[in-house]
Amino acid sequence: MFDLKKAAKRIKEDGLYTFIYNEMKEYAGREELTEEEILLLFQKNPKFLEDYKTLNTQSEISNIQLIEQEVLPDDTPECAKLKQQLNHYRKELIRLEPYEGKPDSMVYAIWIGSAVVFLIFVIHNLIVLYTYWYEKYPYLVYLSYLVVAVGGYIYYRKRIKDHLKYHAVFKEVEEKTKQLIERGRSSGCLKKIFQ
Numbered sequence: 703m704f705d706l707k708k709a710a711k712r713i714k715e716d717g718l719y720t721f722i723y724n725e726m727k728e729y730a731g732r733e734e735l736t737e738e739e740i741l742l743l744f745q746k747n748p749k750f751l752e753d754y755k756t757l758n759t760q761s762e763i764s765n766i767q768l769i770e771q772e773v774l775p776d777d778t779p780e781c782a783k784l785k786q787q788l789n790h791y792r793k794e795l796i797r798l799e800p801y802e803g804k805p806d807s808m809v810y811a812i813w814i815g816s817a818v819v820f821l822i823f824v825i826h827n828l829i830v831l832y833t834y835w836y837e838k839y840p841y842l843v844y845l846s847y848l849v850v851a852v853g854g855y856i857y858y859r860k861r862i863k864d865h866l867k868y869h870a871v872f873k874e875v876e877e878k879t880k881q882l883i884e885r886g887r888s889s890g891c892l893k894k895i896f897q
Contacts, residue, residue: 704765704766704767704896705767705895705896705897706741706744707737707741708767708896708897709744709751709754710737710738710740710741710744711737712754713726713740713750713754714735714736714737714740718757718761719754719757722750722753722754722757723735723740725750725753726740726743726750729743729747729750730743752803755802755803756803759799759800759802764796764799765799765802766792766795766796766799767896767897768788768792768795768879768895768896768897769894769895769896769897770789770792771785771788771789771892772785773785773786777891778891780889780891781886781889781891784882784885784886784889784891784892785886785891785892787882788879788882788883788886788892791875791878791879791882792879794875795872795875795876795879798868798871798872798875799872800868801865801868801869801871801872802869802872803869804865804866804869805861805862805865805866805869807862810858810861810862810865811858814854814857814858814861815854815858817854818850818851818853818854821850821854822847822850822851825846825847825850826847829843883895
């Protein structure tokens, strides 16, 4: 939910997006690109738009550029309702923004796997330092490691499932927002939509 023209301008002028701009120039086989050419490249190769969104997310820049619509006293009841609904959807999109893309299973695997390895390391050190369980109950010790590993795998599966669920909700709200924006534009209720 952002203005493609603003994205094209940022890619052309902002140093943060230099590598995307360079990839676009290489793809197009040109020395320089206009903002209109960048917009066309967004359509030809959606990877550029995905790279832009990913870089924004990594840089903690929101991809939700909808502005909050002020409900004016002279708005018709339909316009007021439309603006309130759009503001609600905007808040939902911002809340669900981390789930905009499909889950990257490698990120979750590395994050949760690291936590599992650390937890096993801590358990191992506690057992070695304060008990004699390796001599008396070795199977129990290794079983505890297995329990931690299985628990980590179950948690990994849950995180992927939750991400997919929230991703579906995000896409649904995004589609409703697009329809609402089109309705607002055609009825003349919305003047300025994006930051």
